[in-house]
Amino acid sequence: MISQVNEPGKTDEAGKKLGMWLFLYTEIILFGGLFVLYAVYLTRYPNEFIEGGKELNRIFGVVNTIILLISSFAVAAAITAVQKDQRKLALWAIGGSLGCGAIFLVNKYFEWGHKIALGIYPNSERLLDGPDGQNMFFGLYYVITGLHGLHIVIGMTFLAVSFGFVLAGKVTAKRFALLENAGLYWHLVDLIWIFVFPLFYLII
């Protein structure tokens, strides 16, 4: 690790990756805090949370889970491809994961749109007049899935930039920290969804 830095023309790939991981730790704590809120209010309003969970469409939840898992696989495959100097395959894989991210967001749009049409949105009359637990459940639903959706957008931007660098030949088998870090961020977004999905959609 250290010797790498001292050689001219070489960069500290391990250091870049460590920096990314340090950032990811702060993300874990950020979402961790929201999950603490969820857990505390789940124990306070178990029935309202179960009712709220029934309102969510499981199909959307399952489809989006599958999409994110496939996109994570695609990014991991893209890194393997770059390591093996298979640039074309890497580009297809990154493009595929970007497509998956887009489908995820489109699904989210329809899902939120449907909820809003039903009068379920922050500060809506239906939630304000309903039980506190229901308001809490959907409040957390919008904050957590909203923040997660924002992460999807950022992750896609990061992946798109990596796509450009791979295309330009600046990401190579010897130097691929940029793509690796974009991948790490994307996997973290997937990791968060792995917990969001059962907690919101599958609660009974």
Added chain:
Amino acid sequence: MEKKDHIFSYKTLFYVLLALLALTGVTVGASYVHLGKFNVWVALGIASLKATLVLMVFMHLKFEGRALILSFLSTVFFLAIMIGFTFWDVAFR
């Protein structure tokens, strides 16, 4: 530096994807079985298993050195403190 051993084959990655999809099926199936309070724990258990697969293989944690492994575990440890102490507080209010 050690290059060769740090590449996951497409096959390995694909099997991990299949395992993740299968576990998604399991967690959906388990949600139809009424276990009361344990439903949440079953869901969290399966989610943790999926998370471990993603971390170890997709995120290459399996190949990383001590600095990353230890710092990651410390993060999880602090997360556990945050969750644990909050519950401690809420439960005895």
